[in-house]
Each structure stands twice: as C-alpha cells, then as structure tokens.
Amino acid sequence: MYPILEKRALAEQIWLMKILAPRVARSARPGQFVIVRADERGERIPLTISDYDAAEGSVTLVIQAIGASTRKICALGEGDALADFAGPLGRPSEFVSTPPEELRRKRFLFVAGGVGAAPVYPQVKWLHERGVAADVIVGAKTRGMLIYTEPMRAVAGQLHIATDDGSEGDKGLVTQVLERLVGEQGRRYDECIAIGPMAMMKFVALATKKYGLKTTVSLNTLMVDGTGMCGACRVTVGGRTRFTCVEGPEFDGHEVDFDEAMRRQGMYRNEEQRAAAIEAE
C-alpha cells in the first residue's frame, strides 16, 4: 500500500497528493508517469509525475476529479493509501539526456493547459536548476482553475498567463500568447514543449509548425497495463503505430495524429457515464 502523506485542493476538483513511494521517488525523472489504483478493483489511471523527492521518498501527483475512478482517488485523504502505484513509467524528457553544455545554449518555451501545468513544473524546475532558461505560458478557463502559478514563477524565465475569461493575464488562448511571442515579437526558441488537453496540444503544434519550432507533446492516452502489451495506449506518430506507455509519453508534436488520438480518448465515454450514474445511486 502507498500512504497519502499530504492532500490539498489546488482548484475546484483539482487535488495535489503526495504519496509515499520511495522506490519510484528514487528513480523518477521529468516527463515520466505512474499508473495508480485506488483499490484492488479500481481502474488503472495514468498520472504524470508532478514532483518527486528522493530524500523524503515521496512522489507528488495532481489529479483532476473528472471521472468515476479519478473521483474515487480524490475521495481518499491523508492517512489513506493507494493499492497500486506502478512506475516510474515511460521515457524521461529528451532534454534530460542532452549534454549540459548543449542544453545551456538552448531556449525552451513551455505551454501548459489546465492540469498540464503540474507535469510542466518539474521539467522547468529541472532546467532552472541547471541554469537553462525556459519561458512558460500557462492557460486555464478562469483564474480559479490556474494551478502551480507561484512555484512556476519561481523557476520560469518569463511566465505568461492566459485565461478564457480574462480573469487573470491575457484574455484568450495559450496559442494567442504563443503567436504574439514567436510571431509578432520574433522571440527565438529552440524547442517548445506543450502539455495539456489534446486539442490544445494539436493547436500549439499547428502554430509552431508555421515557425519551424520543434515541438514535443506529452500524450495523456488511455492506458491499461503500462507495459506495451495491451495496445490501449496506441497512437499514430509519423504514420507509425507507437505505444505511449513505453515509447512515450512524449512525442514530436508535428508528427502526432491528434484527431485519431482524440477519437480514441473518447471511446469509453459511455462506460464513464454509466460508472458515474452507478456512483450517484
């Protein structure tokens, strides 16, 4: 069992949970994820690692209660425990293995949408600790849905915020900020990393393609076994089938078939609705 050391609300229906999982904390790297289950009969939910502390043996996750299984996890409190906590899974971000001299010459632009700010944070922090500049654009529907703003401000070069209703930062979408920075102001970046809803990543990738800006996206696909055996997480990248759990979750955003990925993501919507109805009875 994996005890919950800390739980706090970050925004409406968005929770931070710090879990005691020393083995995972020791080997986690930016970009990786875990698969968790609330109890033995629970669904396996992939969650990107938001932070980790090898000394404390803890791994921090940010979970949005949007379906029956995530609601079940979010209903647990400090002192409760998760039945399963498998990881770290997936490949670390590419920059983790880039030689330090090469890395320090690069300028990164991160784009985070909604809870995507949580997995972006450890990446920007990791780069900041190595003296690498990274600007960040964070977007959310409204001010109350913004998460990780202050920790991000502490590690980002420049932090730009966009909200759909203009309650904080620019009114509009992250892609509009991106167009302003890269298109109008001509800022130069060597790489863009976008993490958030599939549709956001699709439009970020379309925008950066115009400017020839290399773009990496982190795909939050369905997952079952997390070992490359079941095929649930398959996506098409550059015309080839790839398994997100073992070959991802990060891929070249200009090569991902986002429309297919979004179709597959919606495949179990009916089952989700049935589970929510049973839960409400």
Ligand code: FES
């Ligand atoms: Fe089963 Fe990736 S989750 S192959």
